[in-house]
Amino acid sequence: MSTFAQLYATKFGIPxxxxxxxLWGEHYFDASSKKWTDNYIGIDGQKLKRGFVQFILDPIKKLSSSIMKGEVEKYTKMLKSLGISLEKEEIVLQGTELFHLAMRKFIPLSQQLLEMVVLQLPSPDKAQRHKVNTLYTGPLDDDCATGIRACKPGGPL
Incomplete structure (x- = not known):
């Protein structure tokens, strides 16, 4: 998500x-007022799309669609706006091969997966408080459960 966030932060002048x-959660951009809101209904009464859908999912779908339909002028402009340049041998690619290449160049999967894990998943310390009920079948008030809940490496086994 940071790839898209960086792109739009620059465009909108937002940190x-x-x-x-x-771009994550219940946040909507109202194009008619040019403001972000937590309300899914815009000032003109139109239903708004979540920021993730409007600024990440829809552009990916449009790029995919234009590549699959062979709309060279359209997808070339989109690739350029994303800062993706194609090498001479890549220009001949079409369809799925071209889309996969464009996505690999724009959003390296390993980098994005790591980022999502770091940004969206709770730390082990916080997660253990909720996982103890699933992970431990013994009494939830004994020393083992307390050790798991507190994420203590030296806790009883």
Whole structure:
């Protein structure tokens, strides 16, 4: 998500950390007022799309669609706006091969997966408080459960 957040933070003049928050959860961009809102109904009464859908999912779908339909002028413009350049041998690619290449160049999967894990998953310390009920079948008030809940490496086994 940071790839998109960086792109839009620059475009909208918003700090990166704020843009990241706007792209996840119940945040909507109202194009008619040019403002972010937590309300899914815009000032003109139209239903708004979540920031993630409007600024990440829809552009990916449009790029995919234009590549699959062979709309060279359209997808070339989109690739350029994303900062993706094609080498001479890549220009001949079409369809799925071209889309996969474009996505690999724009959003390296390993980098994005790691980022999502770091940003979206709770730390082990916080997660253990909720996982203890699933992980431990013994009494939830004994020393083992307390050790698991507190994420103590030296706790009883």
């Amino acid at each position: 990166l950390d704020k843009m990241l928050k706007k």
